[in-house]
Amino acid sequence: MPGEEQNEVLLKLPTFWTTQPQVWFEQAEAQFHIRQITADDTRYYYVVSALDQNTAGRIIDYLREPPHENKYEGIKTLLNTTFGLTRQERAAKLLHMDGLGDRKPSELMNEMLALMEGHKPCLLFEQIFLEQMPEDIRLLLAQDTFTDPRGLAAIVRPL
Incomplete structure (x- = not known):
C-alpha cells in the first residue's frame, strides 16, 4: 500500500511493557x-x-x-501468554484485594474490571467490591443491582 510506507516512518511504539502486555497492545x-x-509484516516488525x-x-x-x-497475532499471543496474568492469577488478585486504601472507589473498580478481561461482573464480583468498602458504605450499597459498576463506583464517596 503506497501510503503505508510514509506512515511507517511516523510511528515509534514505546518499549514493550512486560508488566502490562494487554494494555501495551491496546x-x-x-x-x-x-x-x-494493516499489513501483518509491518505490524509484526513494529x-x-x-x-x-x-x-x-x-x-x-x-x-x-516467525511463521x-x-x-503479528502470533507474537501478540506469545507476549501476552509469556508476560500477562493467567486466568487463575487474575482470579487470585480479585479474591485477595487489599482493600480500598487511599484509592477512590472508581480506581478500585477500574482495577477490578481490568482483571475481568471483558467478563461480565457477577454476584461474587459485586461482593468482592463491597468487601473493599468501609462498612458504612457497604451497607448503603448492599441493595444495589450493580447494573453499571463504574457508575456505581463513581458516586461512592468514603466518609
Whole structure:
C-alpha cells in the first residue's frame, strides 16, 4: 500500500511493557489504526522493534523463525501468554484485594474490571467490591443491582 510506507516512518511504539502486555497492545493497535497500518509484516516488525533486550531474548526462538503468516497475532499471543496474568492469577488478585486504601472507589473498580478481561461482573464480583468498602458504605450499597459498576463506583464517596 503506497501510503503505508510514509506512515511507517511516523510511528515509534514505546518499549514493550512486560508488566502490562494487554494494555501495551491496546495502545499499539490504536497507533496502527490511526496510521492505517494493516499489513501483518509491518505490524509484526513494529512490535519486534519495541522489545527490549531481555524481552527479545526470552522469545528469540520465535523471532528467529516467525511463521510465514499471522506473524503479528502470533507474537501478540506469545507476549501476552509469556508476560500477562493467567486466568487463575487474575482470579487470585480479585479474591485477595487489599482493600480500598487511599484509592477512590472508581480506581478500585477500574482495577477490578481490568482483571475481568471483558467478563461480565457477577454476584461474587459485586461482593468482592463491597468487601473493599468501609462498612458504612457497604451497607448503603448492599441493595444495589450493580447494573453499571463504574457508575456505581463513581458516586461512592468514603466518609
